[in-house]
Amino acid sequence: MAVLPILQFEDKIAETVAENPVVVIIGETGSGKSTQLSQILHRRGYTRSGAIAVTQPRRVAAVTVARRVAFELGSRLGEEVGYAIRFEDRTSDKTCIKYLTDGCLLRESLSNPELNQYSVIILDEAHERSLNTDILLGLMKRLINRRSSNLKVLITSATLDGVKVSKFFSGCPVLNIPGTLFPVEKLYSTERPTNYVECCMKTALDVHVHEPPGDVLIFMTGQDDIDKMVFKLEERIQNLEEGSCMDAVVFPLHGSLPPELQIRVFSPAPPNCRRFIVATNIAETSLTVDGVVYVIDSGFVKQRQYNPSTGMYSLDIVQISRVQADQRAGRAGRTRPGKCYRLYPRTVYDEEFLDATIPEIQRSSLAGSVLYLKSISLSDIDILKFDFLDPPSRESLEDALRQLYLIDAIDENGEITEIGKAMAELPLEPSLSRTLIEANELGCLSQALTVTSMLSAEVAIRPTHSKIKEKKRKQSFSKLPDGSGWGDHIQLLQVYESWDRADYDPNWCTDNDLQVRSMMFSKDVRKQLSQIVQKIGKGPLDVESAMRLKKSDKDYKKLRRALCRGYGNQLAERMLLHNGYHTLGYRSQLVQVHPSSVLEADEDGQLPDYVVYHELINTSRPFMRNLCAVEISWVQPILKKLEKMNIDKLSGGSGASENNETIENETISSPKQAVDASAKVMALCWETLKRSCLTRLCHGH
DNA sequence: GAGCACTGC
Known part of the structure; x- marks a missing residue:
């Protein structure tokens, strides 16, 4: 077999890296960059002053490449060469070449922002532009200035993007390594x-x-x-x-x-x-x-x-x-x-x-990433001025700040709170980590751990329509619980508890039309979350017990209350006289309950007055997916907070956003979207909605 | 009365 193309460039690579803190490598498919770059720098002595980290956007890649490199160096996996992915750390004191997912490196920089254990950081497959890689790129740019004497950064990219990345790193050199692809x-x-x-x-x-x-x-x-x-x-x-x-x-x-x-x-x-x-x-x-x-x-x-x-x-x-x-x-x-x-x-x-x-960073909600950046204990990060390769829109960053404020992760001046710091430790979306913290206060942590794990694993429960139900009952399959009318979060909790009672039998999942993979994943998540919560929590925590329903809380009041706090940025109020909702936020939207929801109406056919939702999804219409019924008294304090919200203060006063006109126009979607209501009722709702939104929007009045 | 690309901490 021919020698990998990259090895012919070994001297050139070593020379360029020696002379420059950052180097962009354009390595075509089959060039061997993922397995060889780390070994070349290892041979040139870079592992004497620290380890070499190589990030991958995917778990399997991190594992298989690490295996390959360990094999080539004739060492046992986990010793000289190791890998770290979520739920699995195969490294030791001896490890000097470490493959890890970009998310894992990001987590590491939370406890060690300077990443001092590494002499070289290689961001592999950076052209895929995963959200985490983009944040790492920004962090690398800062780190290079702070550790210019003892850190080397290598970034691999695709042909079309190389120049752009080089420009981002003040014109660093770009090396081209040919691949072994056939025409x-x-x-x-x-x-x-x-x-x-x-x-x-x-x-x-x-x-x-x-x-x-x-x-x-x-x-x-x-x-x-x-x-x-x-x-x-x-x-x-x-x-x-x-x-x-x-x-x-x-x-x-x-x-x-x-x-x-x-x-x-x-x-x-x-x-x-x-x-x-x-x-x-x-x-x-x-x-x-x-x-x-x-x-x-x-x-x-x-x-x-x-x-x-x-x-x-x-x-x-x-x-x-x-x-x-x-x-x-x-x-x-x-x-x-x-x-x-x-x-x-x-x-x-x-x-x-x-x-x-x-890039993903321009297509995602940034609440989690912004919280993360705010929690890294480097003082000079101004989130609106953070240097991204492709900056997200200001609107997107402001949206993230508002969301974080509403769930108490940052204060009215945009400073991270104690709650926010704890939230950033948890590998969850901010709403879910906030729910866990509140649940700990209220004494329903175990249940909340289950719900957040199930949501985090995106466990899908297929609708048990009457026909399917009948069929299943005849086959003596167990029937899945229905959330007792409180909604989808409670159903997820009950389903997991049923699985627990079935001793986590994979066949139980198959019998109930649940994906074994995602259920197992949620079990792993739950275990990981329990460990982290115990580490960061103060006082004794109730993570294991209470898997079974407690008599004192059979209407899940504490849990629903914790969810209401966590989803303070995702509240909705039912419209008068019909079952459409409008979201309660700085921009109100008319939305419907997703037909897959198990949320139940009362004897008059009316859905709960207030709900929290996990996400809004616009398909044939705007829908709320994964709902939980909450009570008005829990909602009120959050609405007060909403009134006080001031985006200029939240964004640290850096630049004004006084375009009230825009907000007003964007706030209320077209009345056409409201359904099954007569024109009169509609008009009434419309006015009420508009008024309440405007009141909420005009802070200080 | 709807519909689920792909990753990942």
């Missing part, structure tokens, strides 16, 4: 198809009939399209004339597929048989399928985005970027020259696609 011929469509599934299928059949052996990887946007495609493709292949071409098998590949079905794509095709793998962008970076020679690229991807002006998430189908398109094409050139069929014209690639995907 991939790109074939463009003359126009964009109107029906993607159909067009993908035609192209796939074309390849099958006319092209020599080699597997086909098809990129689509989601499970629905994939399932359709798999079904149709199998049908069409069966109808092909016997003996006219080789055999074929078709596999779907996406994230919600159970692991045992995902693994199928790793076994090679039987002789004289072509494999078709119909995948989401999971096959772009996370999973590498061997044997692929042909790629069919739809040019689209499903992306979750957060809108800071409404506080809502949406899941949109958007065009991919050029970096993404090239990454997809590259999947065809791993074993020999390949072909990539792009179902869009060349001009679309050149003129419409963005250079790179919009």
Whole structure:
């Protein structure tokens, strides 16, 4: 086997690193950068003054690369070479090359902001621009100034982004390391198809009939399209004339597929048989399928985005970027020259696609990240001026500050509070960490740990419609609890407690249509949270007991009260006379209860007056997902706080945001969105809502 | 009366 390309550049790399605090490495696929950079610097003596940290955006990558490097150095994993990922730390005093997820390094900088144990920090796959990598990039820039004499930072990036990263680090050198990819011929469509599934299928059949052996990887946007495609493709292949071409098998590949079905794509095709793998962008970076020679690229991807002006998430189908398109094409050139069929014209690639995907930091709610930055004990961070490679909008940062203020993580001047510091220690969204802290005060910590773990693991409970229920009962399956009418958080608690009573049997999950993977994950999260809470808590904590329902709190009052405090930034009030809600915040939105909710109406058919929600999601309409009923007396203090809120003070007075007009216009969405109410009732609600919002918005009046 | 790309602490 040929020597890895990167080793021919060893002297050049060592020389450049010696002379510069920051170096950008553009390492193409197959260059060996992930395994070799650390070893090169190890050989050059950088591990004498500290360890080398290499971050990866994914857990599996951190583990497999660490294994490989340990093997190459002939040492046992966890000794000289180790890795750290959530729930698992395989390092020791001897470890001098440490692979870890970017999130883990970020956590480490919480207790040691200068990261003094490291002489070298390598941010690998930085071009993927994960939220954590972006924050690390900003922190590295600061750190370089403070530790210029004894820290080296290496950043690996994609071709299109190298110059930008270099500029960010005041023009640091950029080294290009060629890869070992085979050439991939790109074939463009003359126009964009109107029906993607159909067009993908035609192209796939074309390849099958006319092209020599080699597997086909098809990129689509989601499970629905994939399932359709798999079904149709199998049908069409069966109808092909016997003996006219080789055999074929078709596999779907996406994230919600159970692991045992995902693994199928790793076994090679039987002789004289072509494999078709119909995948989401999971096959772009996370999973590498061997044997692929042909790629069919739809040019689209499903992306979750957060809108800071409404506080809502949406899941949109958007065009991919050029970096993404090239990454997809590259999947065809791993074993020999390949072909990539792009179902869009060349001009679309050149003129419409963005250079790179919009970084996650510009598509997410930043409450957690802002809290994190505020909690790092380096005094000179002004969050609105923090130096990001691609800064998030001011609106997004202000949204984060408002949210943090409402849940007591920062005070009215934007300073982090004691509560905020404790919250930052917990690997949870701020609302959930606030809930835990309040639950500890109120004496329902154990229950809150369960709920937050279940939400954190995103456990999905499938609706048990009457038909399914009947069927299950006949099969003597247990029936899942329903939250006793209080809502989805309580249901999650009850489901976990049932699983606990079933001794955490995986079969119990399968029987109840729950994903084993996510239930196991929530158990891990719960254990980790318990440990952290015990470490940071003062006084005795009740984390293990009370798994079973306590008589004294059968309507979950304490827990719901803790949730109300934690979700102080996610409250909603029911509209008069019907079951629509408006959110109670600095921008009120008209929203509906998501139909999947188990929240119950009273005997008059009315839903609770006040609820807290876990998230707002805009699909066919704006919905609140995961709800819990709360009481008005718990809500009132939060509303008082809302009235006092002043964004200029929160953002440290750096710049005014006095655009009241904008706020007013954006605050209230169109009355059209309100449903099942007569025009009169609607108008009444509208006025009430508008008035109450305006009162709340005019601070000081 | 709806619908879930992908990661991760």
